[in-house]
Amino acid sequence: MDGEMTTLRRLEAEGAAALDMAGIGEARLDAHRLLLAAFGLDETHYLLERMQPVGLNVSAEADPRDSTNRYREMISRRALRIPLQQILGEQEFMGLTFYINAHTLIPRQDTETLVELVLSEQKDRGGRLLDLCTGSGCIAVSLAAKGGYTDVTATDLSSEALAVAERNARMLLAESGWRIVSDDSDLVPDAGLPPEAGRTGPAPAKGIFRLFRGDLFTALPRGPRYDIIVSNPPYIPTAMIGGLQPEVRDHEPRMALDGAEDGLAFYRRIAAQAPEWMNPGGAIYLEIGCDQAAAVSALLAEAGFADIEVFNDLAGLNRVVRALHRTGCPETVGL
Numbered sequence: 001m002d003g004e005m006t007t008l009r010r011l012e013a014e015g016a017a018a019l020d021m022a023g024i025g026e027a028r029l030d031a032h033r034l035l036l037a038a039f040g041l042d043e044t045h046y047l048l049e050r051m052q053p054v055g056l057n058v059s060a061e062a063d064p065r066d067s068t069n070r071y072r073e074m075i076s077r078r079a080l081r082i083p084l085q086q087i088l089g090e091q092e093f094m095g096l097t098f099y100i101n102a103h104t105l106i107p108r109q110d111t112e113t114l115v116e117l118v119l120s121e122q123k124d125r126g127g128r129l130l131d132l133c134t135g136s137g138c139i140a141v142s143l144a145a146k147g148g149y150t151d152v153t154a155t156d157l158s159s160e161a162l163a164v165a166e167r168n169a170r171m172l173l174a175e176s177g178w179r180i181v182s183d184d185s186d187l188v189p190d191a192g193l194p195p196e197a198g199r200t201g202p203a204p205a206k207g208i209f210r211l212f213r214g215d216l217f218t219a220l221p222r223g224p225r226y227d228i229i230v231s232n233p234p235y236i237p238t239a240m241i242g243g244l245q246p247e248v249r250d251h252e253p254r255m256a257l258d259g260a261e262d263g264l265a266f267y268r269r270i271a272a273q274a275p276e277w278m279n280p281g282g283a284i285y286l287e288i289g290c291d292q293a294a295a296v297s298a299l300l301a302e303a304g305f306a307d308i309e310v311f312n313d314l315a316g317l318n319r320v321v322r323a324l325h326r327t328g329c330p331e332t333v334g335l
């Protein structure tokens with residue numbers, strides 16, 4: 001075995017070469033991240049110990065042979081174009097570390113544009129907030145954590161995704177006093193459940209975070225309407241999915257990406273149905289593909305929304321459409 005004399009630096013170079021061969025752009029960076037994860041090291045210990053034989057590695061707790069094997073196995077998986085975040089089991093979003101697996105879209109930096117916009121525009125933190133197609137829960141959980149909203153509901157069609165969102169909510173919110181209420185059963189739509197259905201025990205100090213499984217609004221029990229609706233729905237036209245990079249095309253859930261033929265299927269349904277779930281003056285924020293601003297704005301206008309505005313991401317691309325539910329004519333659709 002070469003184990004005796006191998007150093008962290010050599011292992012990193014070996015992994016980077018394998019990833020480079022597999023056509024991965026950030027080969028060195030990915031190898032570095034996997035090395036730290038496999039050996040349980042932080043940057044400081046890596047810098048101190050990278051030239052030593054791995055057997056002399058003092059900071060890592062595990063047997064260095066196990067760590068070396070784990071690292072090489074991670075490199076092999078990455079070489080198969082499995083996303084780095086799925087191998088590490090985490091991704092940072094809005095400064096929070098979210099648990100990730102293959103059942104949800106990996107949180108993208110683009111989506112922080114939506115979260116930051118909501119935080120800057122929605123200062124009335126008492127309102128009820130709804131996140132449709134929550135996936136990992138990154139939008140709903142970070143808004144709850146950063147915005148101090150007291151009533152947040154997240155829905156997803158996939159129970160596997162909802163389990164990830166629940167885990168993130170418990171990990172990132174429960175400790176600071178949020179009550180997490182999960183209803184993954186097949187809820188009868190419009191079952192007339194009171195808004196606090198499923199809630200037991202003492203009132204939450206910070207707020208209540210609810211999770212419901214189901215197809216967009218049909219997931220929700222009838223109750224008070226929402227003041228803020230947010231969503232990053234699947235928006236890629238079906239025919240374009242084949243041309244995406246292998247990490248996305250082959251390893252992220254198709255149902256989190258596929259927006260049907262023109263990519264707009266979810267916006268059509270959300271725009272048409274949202275008004276009856278919103279309080280007058282409420283706001284809706286939708287993440288969009290960078291070429292969908294005009295189409296999504298038109299759908300919202302058709303549904304009677306006002307003050308429709310498009311916002312760009314850090315790359316300067318159209319990324320979010322925001323619209324307001326007209327005060328005083330909550331049920332009027334198709335003005």
Ligand code: GLN
Nearest residue numbers: 232233234235236256257
């Ligand atoms: N922005 C994602 C991508 O480029 C897609 C997200 C979505 O469909 N909601 O892969």
